[in-house]
Amino acid sequence: DAKTTQPPSMDCAEGRAANLPCNHSTISGNEYVYWYRQIHSQGPQYIIHGLKNNETNEMASLIITEDRKSSTLILPHATLRDTAVYYCIVRVARGYGNKLVFGAGTILRVKS
Amino acid sequence: DTAVSQTPKYLVTQMGNDKSIKCEQNLGHDTMYWYKQDSKKFLKIMFSYNNKELIINETVPNRFSPKSPDKAHLNLHINSLELGDSAVYFCASSHHTGGVVIKNIQYFGAGTRLSVL
Numbered sequence: 001d002a003k004t005t006q007p008p009s010m011d012c013a014e015g016r017a018a019n020l021p022c023n024h025s026t027i028s029g030n031e032y033v034y035w036y037r038q039i040h041s042q043g044p045q046y047i048i049h050g051l052k053n054n055e056t057n058e059m060a061s062l063i064i065t066e067d068r069k070s071s072t073l074i075l076p077h078a079t080l081r082d083t084a085v086y087y088c089i090v091r092v093a094r095g096y097g098n099k100l101v102f103g104a105g106t107i108l109r110v111k112s
Numbered sequence: 113d114t115a116v117s118q119t120p121k122y123l124v125t126q127m128g129n130d131k132s133i134k135c136e137q138n139l140g141h142d143t144m145y146w147y148k149q150d151s152k153k154f155l156k157i158m159f160s161y162n163n164k165e166l167i168i169n170e171t172v173p174n175r176f177s178p179k180s181p182d183k184a185h186l187n188l189h190i191n192s193l194e195l196g197d198s199a200v201y202f203c204a205s206s207h208h209t210g211g212v213v214i215k216n217i218q219y220f221g222a223g224t225r226l227s228v229l
Binding site: 099 | 157168
């Protein structure tokens with residue numbers, strides 16, 4: 001699996017957009033970008049994933065650069081409840097051996 | 113209804129004891145996982161079962177023995193507990209078709225915090 005690099009921490013004001021970057025320069029053609037988050041003392045939660053097109057769901061938007069070497073997760077109106085560790089993971093979407101490899105992630109602190 | 117539920121939520125025990133953690137999912141998934149999150153907060157896969165068959169075993173000491181009585185349950189039994197086993201253990205599940213992962217979305221339980229004294 002391709003390796004990802006994320007900043008260790010970020011702050012965001014409540015109500016503003018939170019933009020979390022991720023570098024994955026060694027991503028291969030069949031690998032998707034996945035985002036999960038872990039709120040304190042809870043299990044990880046799936047947020048969104050994408051291959052090359054930008055994606056949006058009820059939780060967030062995912063912007064993937066044209067060369068697919070980096071991506072940005074956008075929480076459009078961050079709330080205090082969005083304070084969590086955000087993990088960017090690169091993985092094939094289909095196949096056997098479906099383990100998720102979690103890095104250190106980005107600690108997002110949303111402040112009032 | 114909780115999709116992936118683990119019991120117990122907290123487990124405090126002495127070194128050398130044997131303990132079990134249970135996991136159940138009601139999502140109709142056929143693949144389940146155990147992850148370990150240590151004090152440094154890194155999440156690492158331990159095991160994965162697909163339709164009661166072991167498909168991932170990530171160099172975990174053989175004191176850890178997963179058991180899947182059916183595809184909705186994956187239990188983790190730990191023998192001769194050691195101080196280093198203290199961690200939070202997460203169960204997860206996902207959906208496959210014919211052994212091939214679809215979308216690769218995993219749903220996690222709330223975790224079991226194990227403290228070995």
